[in-house]
Amino acid sequence: MVIFSPMNNHLNASTNGGYFPCPGCEKIYRSDGSRRRHLKYQCGKQKPPLTGYNITEEKEYECEDCKKTYKHFSSMRRHKLYECGKMPNIQCPILNCTYKAKINDRMLQHVRMVHKMDI
Missing domain, CATH: 3.30.160 (Double Stranded RNA Binding Domain)
Structure with missing residues (x-):
């Protein structure tokens, strides 16, 4: 069993010329962490863990x-x-458009999506 530690990482980098080859393919990595991630999610074909919000615990x-x-x-x-x-009080700046919004973000979104313009 290989133990991953900063010291082992340093020693391997020193003996391998600073590179970590993947044993499963011909890719070479600058850090052991990158190689391990590659082995797990690319060579091993596991899906990476989801980050951010957990959909099952939706509030x-x-x-x-x-x-x-x-x-x-x-x-x-x-x-x-x-x-x-x-009441919506922000009028669309495009001539003959009757759209009104309550907040600026919604107006910018409207102009981008409907009029295909960037303000």
Whole structure:
């Protein structure tokens, strides 16, 4: 059994000229960690672990006023501050477009998606 440690990594780098060849293919890596990741997820064909949010533990945050639900608390808080119960007052800058938004992000998204323009 090979023990992976910073000292072993250093010794292998010194004896291998600073390179770590994959025993399963002809790829060569500058660090043992990169080679091990390659062995596990590319040569070994395992899928890498998911990072970020865990979909199975999804939380829903509900606005008490309008009952809209959000995946993240920050999205619900933004909704309550800028959208809930407010009339859209930001007019689309494109001539003859009647779209109005409650927040700037939605207007920018509208202009990019509908008018295919970048502001």
